[in-house]
Amino acid sequence: MTRYVVRRLAQSAAVLVGVGILVFAVIHLVPGDPIRVALGTRFSQETYDALLERSGLDQPLITQYFTWLASALQGDLGVSFRTGQTVTSMILERLPATISLAVAAIMVALLIAVPLGTISALRPRSVVDWFATVVSQAGISIPDFWMGIMFILIFAGTLGWLPTGGYVPLTDDPLEWARRLIMPAVTIGVVSGSIMTRFVRSSVLEAMGQEHVQAARAKGMRARDVLSWHVLRNALIPLVTVGGIQLAYLLSGVVVIEIVFRWPGLGQLALQAVQQRDYPVLQGAVLLFAVIFLVVNLFVDLLYARLDPRIAYR
């Protein structure tokens, strides 16, 4: 187990170094002078010089990289070309919205995937199974932003039940926070839940075939007890992996859905940075996403190894 943890940590560290270099490189890969590009057509020489000095882009490349790396490691991601705010504070501002949405969406996904996947595995080739397959196939194929727009059309436009979008902090008004969360969370949850349904179904099917399940059944255990004691316990382990990856993906910004519902999260921040050519913000956001992705993946793998000791000995 220890060896596995060490190996997995080393791997993640190596990838993280690569991610850092790639993110750092972004600003230098942009054709032309990033500052000139960021400032647009009308600017004074002083503005230019000030920004150049502040961004450190006048230093040699290798110095720039290490300066950037050292400050990034201390949580300093630089200063926005546009607002002059620190990138870290801009990211922190948007974190609550992103976390609210990601957690709500993953809950919707689990509420769909666990029952649907389990029932369809218990009744293979039944109408329920067929229905679950169709639903999950459709959920995987549907453009989520289109589904979001259709939800707005139906639930906000025609029926007028929910607001069309926007975010209200939980601390300001919990009820309004929840009302605004429903549509984006369901939109994302349907897609994630569809992906997860397939995993739940196949792992429940696999667990049902195991010998200890057969044995439990042979000794006359009730079907419901077999399911909760022997099948689901084992079958839901792989769900940790899939669910973890989905959560990481959701935390790292569901850019398009945030745009559709005018949700001020990290994805929207990243897109604005692209549109305004605000490279420090883009670098900061992308670095954060990659780190979240890596950390969640690492955590999931370690948790998985703990839940299923066979993994560590491979």
Place this chain on the structure above:
Amino acid sequence: MTDVMQAPVAPSSRRRWVETLALLARNPMAVASSLVLAALVLVALLGDRITPYNPLAQSIPDRLQAPSAEHWFGTDELGRDVFSRVLDGASVSLQVGFVAVGISLFAGTLIGLVAGYYGRWLDDGLMRFMDVLFAFPAILLAIVVVAVLGPGITNAMIAIGIVYTPIFARIARASVLSVREEVYVRAARSSGARDLRIMARHVLPNIAAPLIVQTSLSLAFAILSEAALSFLGLGVQPPDPSWGRMLSEGRSFIEQAWWMALFPGLAIFVVVLAFNVLGDALRDVLDPRQRSAIAGAATGRARDERGLERDQ
């Protein structure tokens, strides 16, 4: 010498393809999705020769008209026929899909093949680089690539191509590892065949199945990604019709003209669904591991059904 080596490979692999197609033809879902995709390719090839109106022709008096006998899918804010634009958008989606996945398939297979075949430091280096790309969420990586290259259809294709390269590299590498020590590869190697020849003639044909499956699934994701990028204004630029672009225009008029957003989205959905269904069907037929898993599940299934019957 090499002719002797090839003899057992060539006919059996040809027979395998015929078998595969025959198996596929027995799956009604696979047939249906193939027909949908064939129709789509036809529409894309014929382009504006079959659209009832010029997809770019504006007619302000006819703006924002609801679907009718004249305009099946209604008209947009500039009076353009939505049906014609949806038909015309097919070629953009397919083009981006095929080119992007072509890039991933080529680059990913090459990387995976080299990494898996040569192993050691080359394997480590290449695959760690793939891991780095894999550490970014797909749409975000695409956005970053477009941010660097600039918006537009060509750059969108490159961006999506880069995003899906690691998946192909991983699949190709894993498959190479499993065939690298097979007797026919060792025989070819000991008979003095060059690496390139071994990879092309002996390894590649035997790792093709999972790559084909992934190609179909990736086409689905690539088309979704193109729509998302164009929706964000980073892909296809106006006035060219692209389904994602049309959706983003439709979103602005959602209260006056629901049809502007409904139909392009429906088109994306149908095409992506067809590629996904075909990909799944291909996997059932082509991927032997998956096939045995299905067989295993089927036997487990039979047991389960019996067990449940008794329990009820």
